[in-house]
Amino acid sequence: MKKNIVIFVLFLVTCANTAGIVYLYRENQNLKAAYTRPVIPMLKPSDVYFPDSFYLAGERVPLERVDVTESFKRELITNTYLHSSTIQILKKIPRTFPVIEPILKKEGVPDDFKYLAVIESNLNASAVSPAGAVGLWQLMPGTARELKLEVGRDVDERYDIEKSTVAACAYLKKAYKKFGSWTMAAASYNGGMNMLTRQMKAQKEDDYYDLLLNSETARYVYRILALKQIIENPTLYDFFVSVKYEPEPCERIAVKGNVKSWTDFAQRHGISYKTLKRFNPWLRNTSLRNNKHKTYYVRIPVNKEAYK
Numbered sequence: 340m341k342k343n344i345v346i347f348v349l350f351l352v353t354c355a356n357t358a359g360i361v362y363l364y365r366e367n368q369n370l371k372a373a374y375t376r377p378v379i380p381m382l383k384p385s386d387v388y389f390p391d392s393f394y395l396a397g398e399r400v401p402l403e404r405v406d407v408t409e410s411f412k413r414e415l416i417t418n419t420y421l422h423s424s425t426i427q428i429l430k431k432i433p434r435t436f437p438v439i440e441p442i443l444k445k446e447g448v449p450d451d452f453k454y455l456a457v458i459e460s461n462l463n464a465s466a467v468s469p470a471g472a473v474g475l476w477q478l479m480p481g482t483a484r485e486l487k488l489e490v491g492r493d494v495d496e497r498y499d500i501e502k503s504t505v506a507a508c509a510y511l512k513k514a515y516k517k518f519g520s521w522t523m524a525a526a527s528y529n530g531g532m533n534m535l536t537r538q539m540k541a542q543k544e545d546d547y548y549d550l551l552l553n554s555e556t557a558r559y560v561y562r563i564l565a566l567k568q569i570i571e572n573p574t575l576y577d578f579f580v581s582v583k584y585e586p587e588p589c590e591r592i593a594v595k596g597n598v599k600s601w602t603d604f605a606q607r608h609g610i611s612y613k614t615l616k617r618f619n620p621w622l623r624n625t626s627l628r629n630n631k632h633k634t635y636y637v638r639i640p641v642n643k644e645a646y647k
Contacts, residue, residue: 386416387415387416387576388572388575388576389408389411389412389415390402390568393411393564393568395451395521395522395525395560395563395564395567396449396451396521396522396525397449397521398520398521398522401548404548406548410557410558410561411561411564411565413558413561414558414561414562414564414565415565415568415569415576417565418562418565418566418569419569419576419577424461425569425578426578426580428457428461428462428566428570429570429573429578429580429583430580430582430583430584431461431462431583431584432462432570432583433583433584433585433586434583434584434585434586434587435462435464435475435500436453437586438500438501438504439453439456439475439500439504440453442501442505443504446508446509446512447508447512448508448511448512449521451521451563451567452507452508452511452521452525454563454566454567454570455476455507455525455528455563456475456476456504456507457563457566457570458562458563458566459475459476459477460475460476460477462475463475464498464500464620465498465620473495473498474497474498474499474500474503475500475503475504476503476504476506476507478497478503478506478507480497482510483496483497483503483506486506486507486509487506487509488502488503488506491623492623492624492628493624493626493628493629494621494622494623494627494635495621495623496621498620498621498623499621507528510528511524511525511528513532514527514528514532517532517536518535518545520545520546520547522547522548523535523545523546523547525559525560526547526552526556526559526560529555529556529559530552530555530556530559535550535552538550538552547560587618587640587642588640588642589618589638589639589640589641590638590641591637591638591639592608592636592637592639593634593635593636594627594629594634594636595629595632595633595634596629596632597626597627597628597629597630598626598627598629599626600625600626601615601622601624601625601626601627602625604637608639609639610639610643610646611646611647614640614643614646615639617646618638618639618640619637619638622637
């Protein structure tokens, strides 16, 4: 009898552990307080928190629809469990959003479009896609030139966060004027205005949520929704990023003529060529041919010692 009781008790303990009543404690007194995480169950539900209502650029997302809810939740799950990528995004935000938010406001584009930049490049200003799209906003060469960016051998302004953000705003405003919807403008950023126009005519629909689109564009807006939700509510998705990348103050040096050697230029300003490129990825060559005497502004870090 006693043996059976012992076996039964062991069975209950095993069930309790399996149910998740096991906790992870991080109580190392040598760690800084900023790195101390709350007590977290080792076993947790494999689903994610889902909001009751949601808006993108002031436009309501129809969460009462099954297809919309499931598509939104798919992207929430994907980015919640894509830990390394999402953590890197959360760390970069304090360095990137303060640059692009004022530009969006000045250009009259809703603030939510900063999340479009997130899904385009993971906030990597030097990102290059297999198709040749470049920069924070992943602009193709032809599109960039249409939007008045310089794309050449020595200079590629797609890598310039501020100038490329202004260019992206120009595209989005044009798309909004055409479609009358910021959600459709966002979708067109991925699929193109012509493709959306063709599908609208063929399907006799003008709402993103009613259109059958290619798989990438069909997921595109939902990815924006998911990153917005996670970034604005990181703890709901178990992200506790205590150390983030802070803004890097810079001074700007005006350059109006040719530059024979950017290495020499960098050393004259107390930094390495590597650091010069870090702050000015739009410089694409070791020299600059500037026969038209266009004015470029080169960023030099104020705290030069931090990069030595």
